[in-house]
Amino acid sequence: xxxxxxxxxxxxxxxxxxxxxxxxxxxxxxxxxxxxxxxxxxxxxxxxxxxxxxxxxxxxxxxxxxxxxxxxxxxxxxxxxxxxxxxxxxxxxxxxxxxxxxxxxx
Numbered sequence: 539x540x541x542x543x544x545x546x547x548x549x550x551x552x553x554x555x556x557x558x559x560x561x562x563x564x565x566x567x568x569x570x571x572x573x574x575x576x577x578x579x580x581x582x583x584x585x586x587x588x589x590x591x592x593x594x595x596x597x598x599x600x601x602x603x604x605x606x607x608x609x610x611x612x613x614x615x616x617x618x619x620x621x622x623x624x625x626x627x628x629x630x631x632x633x634x635x636x637x638x639x640x641x642x643x644x
Contacts, residue, residue: 539616541594542587543627543634550584550592553632557622568592573619580619596620 543550547569551562559571559582568585575598583595596619598610610616624634636643 539596539612539620540637541596541620541623541634542637543592543594543623543632544590545592545627545632546590547584547586547592549630549632550594553623553627553630554582557619557626575615580615594623596623 543553545553547564551564551569551571554562554569554571559573559580561570561572563570568583569592570584571582573580578598578600581597581599584592587593596616598613598615600610620636624636627634
């Protein structure tokens with residue numbers, strides 16, 4: 539699942555830490571965040587778009603995964619975490635949209 543958030547990378551880092559991501563790594567080009575989920579993890583990869591927008595790729599990884607095998611992009615946990623990200627972001631004045639397979643969902 540993809541989210542497009544109208545904020546800079548530092549603001550997105552703040553949102554991710556607030557909703558439960560313990561490992562958030564920020565670089566000049568983007569960010570990576572991880573949240574433990576049972577034997578796997580919820581994994582977020584983010585990169586800057588034009589202006590002050592950030593695209594977030596949110597998925598759940600199994601303990602052993604390779605390519606798309608063992609990776610879930612639309613499961614219940616991914617939808618739950620995406621909802622929490624958007625909910626907290628809206629509370630602090632950051633807007634966002636959900637995309638699934640390139641189509642606007644929310």
